[in-house]
Amino acid sequence: xxVSNASVTPLAGRAAPDRRTSASRPGTRTKTxxxxxxxxxxxxxxxxxxxxxxxxxxLVVPTLYGLWMSFTNxxxxxxxxxxxxxxxxxxxxxxxxxWQTLGNTVWFTILxxxxxxxxxxxxxxxxxxxxxxxWVWRMSFFAPYxxxxxxxxxxxxxxxxxxxxxxxxxxxxxxxxxxxxxxxxNVAMFSIAGVTVWWTVGFNFLLYLAALQGIPAQQxxxxxxxxxxxxxxxxxxTLPQLRPITxxxxxxxxxxSLKVFDQIYLLTMGGPNGSTRPILEYxxxxxxxxxxxxxxxxISYVFFALILVFTLVRLLPTKKxx
Amino acid sequence: xxxxxxxxxxxxxxxxxxxxxxxxAESSGGLSRRDLLRAALVGAGGVxxxxxxxxxxxxxAAGSGRTGVMIWDLFSGGDGALxxxxxxxxxxxxxxxxxxxxxxxxxxxxxxxxxxxxxGGKPPEAAVMHMSRLAGYAPGGLLEPFDLDKLxxxxxxxxxxxxxxxxxxxxxxxxxxxxxxxxxxxxxxNPTIVQEAGLATADGKLDLDALAGADNFLAAGRTLxxxxxxxxxxxxxxxxxxxxxxxxxxxxxxxGGGYELTPGRxxxxxxxxxxxxFEFLQAMVDGTVxxxxxxxxxxSARFMxxxxxxMFAGEWDLPMFREALPDVGATPFPAIFDTPANYADSHAxxxxxxEQADPAAREATYQxxxxxxxxxxxxxxxxxxxxxxxxxxxxxYQELTPQRDYAAAAEVAVFDPDAWFTGGxxxxxxxxxxxxxxxxxxxxxxxxxxxxxxxxxxxxxxLPDPA
Numbered sequence: 001x002x003v004s005n006a007s008v009t010p011l012a013g014r015a016a017p018d019r020r021t022s023a024s025r026p027g028t029r030t031k032t033x034x035x036x037x038x039x040x041x042x043x044x045x046x047x048x049x050x051x052x053x054x055x056x057x058x059l060v061v062p063t064l065y066g067l068w069m070s071f072t073n074x075x076x077x078x079x080x081x082x083x084x085x086x087x088x089x090x091x092x093x094x095x096x097x098x099w100q101t102l103g104n105t106v107w108f109t110i111l112x113x114x115x116x117x118x119x120x121x122x123x124x125x126x127x128x129x130x131x132x133x134x135w136v137w138r139m140s141f142f143a144p145y146x147x148x149x150x151x152x153x154x155x156x157x158x159x160x161x162x163x164x165x166x167x168x169x170x171x172x173x174x175x176x177x178x179x180x181x182x183x184x185x186n187v188a189m190f191s192i193a194g195v196t197v198w199w200t201v202g203f204n205f206l207l208y209l210a211a212l213q214g215i216p217a218q219q220x221x222x223x224x225x226x227x228x229x230x231x232x233x234x235x236x237x238t239l240p241q242l243r244p245i246t247x248x249x250x251x252x253x254x255x256x257s258l259k260v261f262d263q264i265y266l267l268t269m270g271g272p273n274g275s276t277r278p279i280l281e282y283x284x285x286x287x288x289x290x291x292x293x294x295x296x297x298x299i300s301y302v303f304f305a306l307i308l309v310f311t312l313v314r315l316l317p318t319k320k321x322x
Numbered sequence: 323x324x325x326x327x328x329x330x331x332x333x334x335x336x337x338x339x340x341x342x343x344x345x346x347a348e349s350s351g352g353l354s355r356r357d358l359l360r361a362a363l364v365g366a367g368g369v370x371x372x373x374x375x376x377x378x379x380x381x382x383a384a385g386s387g388r389t390g391v392m393i394w395d396l397f398s399g400g401d402g403a404l405x406x407x408x409x410x411x412x413x414x415x416x417x418x419x420x421x422x423x424x425x426x427x428x429x430x431x432x433x434x435x436x437x438x439x440x441x442g443g444k445p446p447e448a449a450v451m452h453m454s455r456l457a458g459y460a461p462g463g464l465l466e467p468f469d470l471d472k473l474x475x476x477x478x479x480x481x482x483x484x485x486x487x488x489x490x491x492x493x494x495x496x497x498x499x500x501x502x503x504x505x506x507x508x509x510x511x512n513p514t515i516v517q518e519a520g521l522a523t524a525d526g527k528l529d530l531d532a533l534a535g536a537d538n539f540l541a542a543g544r545t546l547x548x549x550x551x552x553x554x555x556x557x558x559x560x561x562x563x564x565x566x567x568x569x570x571x572x573x574x575x576x577x578g579g580g581y582e583l584t585p586g587r588x589x590x591x592x593x594x595x596x597x598x599x600f601e602f603l604q605a606m607v608d609g610t611v612x613x614x615x616x617x618x619x620x621x622s623a624r625f626m627x628x629x630x631x632x633m634f635a636g637e638w639d640l641p642m643f644r645e646a647l648p649d650v651g652a653t654p655f656p657a658i659f660d661t662p663a664n665y666a667d668s669h670a671x672x673x674x675x676x677e678q679a680d681p682a683a684r685e686a687t688y689q690x691x692x693x694x695x696x697x698x699x700x701x702x703x704x705x706x707x708x709x710x711x712x713x714x715x716x717x718x719y720q721e722l723t724p725q726r727d728y729a730a731a732a733e734v735a736v737f738d739p740d741a742w743f744t745g746g747x748x749x750x751x752x753x754x755x756x757x758x759x760x761x762x763x764x765x766x767x768x769x770x771x772x773x774x775x776x777x778x779x780x781x782x783x784x785l786p787d788p789a
Contacts, residue, residue: 075788076434077462078441097781162560162615164623180615183560183763268561269752272759273774288434289749291788 088298120204443677543611558621572665640705
């Protein structure tokens with residue numbers, strides 16, 4: 001669902017010329033090639049086959065196998081594949097670690113999603129209203145998104161370094177107490193969310209910018225003629241026109257934030273005192289470090305169900321809008 | 323999270339590309355697209371197939387008539403190069419064996435890979451493991467015991483190892499691990515600063531007697547801090563679960579603390595002894611004796627920049643420190659409490675269970691492993707104390723400084739508690755460190771750490787043993 005949603009906007013601008021060229025072609029063309037069209041329909045399956053096989057092998061089969069495992073006491077060491085019914089699920093629902101780490105994941109999602117949408121919007125509007133040197137802004141806002149999590153970890157790890165790090169040095173320069181960026185329970189999640197915003201905001205920025213460029217210029221022209229000022233145009237044209245893309249960005253961002261793992265695993269490993277451990281790390285630790293694959297599968301499925309419910313709820317109003 | 327985004331991007335681009343390709347193909351008579359795709363498919367298939375085949379082949383054993391022996395190790399630090407050197411020596415001494423050593427990054431993923439390879443039935447012939455992880459591996463049938471007679475033929479036997487280490491390598495009366503070294507958690511020192519602080523013995527070494535006892539140690543730390551103008555002792559505990567655990571467990575053992583970790587029963591520690599350890603650590607991390615809020619990187623950086631006089635670290639950091647401080651000194655862990663004890667772990671070779679054991683490969687594996695043990699002198703230059711005692715007794719080893727100065731640590735080595743979930747690179751160490759960080763940072767009383775550790779231990783004990 002996310003993919004098809006995402007494909008809507010950037011296309012809008014580019015697909016238009018294509019449509020125009022095909023419309024200008026003679027209409028007879030489609031009739032003569034009707035036969036070949038039909039045979040092409042079949043060859044279509046062939047084209048889809050490699051993807052279908054790969055999806056089947058690497059997505060569908062493992063997903064179903066994971067579901068089966070969640071009903072067994074399968075261990076990574078190869079032992080125990082007996083069917084144990086809903087015992088894993090019962091354990092997951094009564095395991096405080098599941099709820100605590102799920103809470104952390106939700107907390108991170110809240111902390112990261114709001115700025116990731118708002119900051120992206122502000123940056124896109126600023127760039128679009130005509131800051132000089134657009135491409136420089138575009139590039140510098142988007143560039144961090146191209147880094148891998150390992151690079152982001154290295155950079156932020158040294159900046160957050162207690163005592164000798166860049167941030168602590170600045171803070172001490174201001175005469176304030178150094179902060180436990182990654183070592184204080186009350187601060188660590190904010191630090192990680194901050195890094196994440198810096199790292200990934202470029203993607204949302206790009207989506208917003210594309211949508212901004214898709215707003216017809218005539219609307220602004222008409223408004224200007226009617227005497228509307230810059231702020232009026234922003235609130236009456238720009239922001240309302242961005243509502244659909246905001247919906248898309250919000251869903252994409254929520255799903256991306258719920259999947260948080262790498263930057264936390266690299267920066268804090270879930271510490272201090274478990275305050276940043278996301279549910280995916282708990283699943284990873286349970287399955288791969290403590291070898292309890294069956295139980296880890298069960299927790300994954302509980303998490304999966306929650307995301308599914310959330311996505312479906314989000315899907316309902318979208319349909320109405322359309 | 324990147325994966326989702328990555329998937330989204332091609333999804334956006336592809337329709338445009340597809341429509342463009344179509345119009346071009348129509349105009350040029352639909353020529354090359356199919357051929358191109360077919361060629362690409364064949365090419366991709368070839369690559370995939372080639373990759374798999376290459377992955378299957380055992381180290382150039384195929385065709386050459388030599389027996390292949392694959393060894394996995396976890397020496398991704400400076401000691402990795404030494405292991406390669408030793409493998410090279412052993413390989414040239416055994417021309418009929420093709421030895422291939424693969425170095426994987428240390429940490430929880432290493433043990434995941436090893437367990438998966440073993441349960442998959444196609445593991446390497448031998449692997450390096452921390453002895454502290456043996457309790458999680460041997461009982462589950464992931465490993466095979468060593469044949470003592472075969473080892474004896476190659477000149478390796480019980481009499482060649484320290485009793486504590488040999489004992490730790492046993493399970494169910496059989497030898498499951500062939501110890502390569504003991505690597506204790508020790509204290510490094512900067513001889514110049516130590517001299518200036520008046521903490522050196524007549525021969526210029528750190529005077530351990532002057533550091534004995536918590537009060538003496540803290541006083542010495544303050545003296546060192548006066549000399550450096552910053553801190554006296556380096557210890558990075560933030561975001562270093564292993565460092566926290568090594569320090570705690572070593573000191574707790576010095577304080578005579580025992581433990582009970584029996585599945586199905588509540589965990590038991592000597593809470594008084596544990597709280598005393600944390601009282602001492604809180605007193606040490608006061609901003610003068612040792613820096614507050616410091617992590618491993620910062621502590622090492624400070625020590626190498628001569629801004630601190632001593633440093634708690636594993637002996638494997640020796641090559642790194644020696645680069646910055648050529649005359650760096652090292653001693654066993656100081657006696658803060660009364661019982662002689664020094665936290666240590668041990669690298670050992672193990673034999674992952676083979677689905678179909680190849681006697682020739684097994685024979686060759688024994689030969690290679692025995693050869694590697696006897697190359698222990700090379701290994702010692704990384705800082706590790708060779709487990710194979712004939713090496714330690716060699717005059718050449720006795721000349722290695724500062725290695726010989728802390729070799730005594732192996733005699734009082736204490737290992738991780740025995741349970742399936744403990745050991746180097748385990749989730750257990752991460753959780754224990756988590757439980758103690760608030761206390762170490764001075765934000766919670768010593769008892770809090772003890773209570774939290776006990777409740778985490780209880781959680782582990784309640785889990786079913788996956789093996």
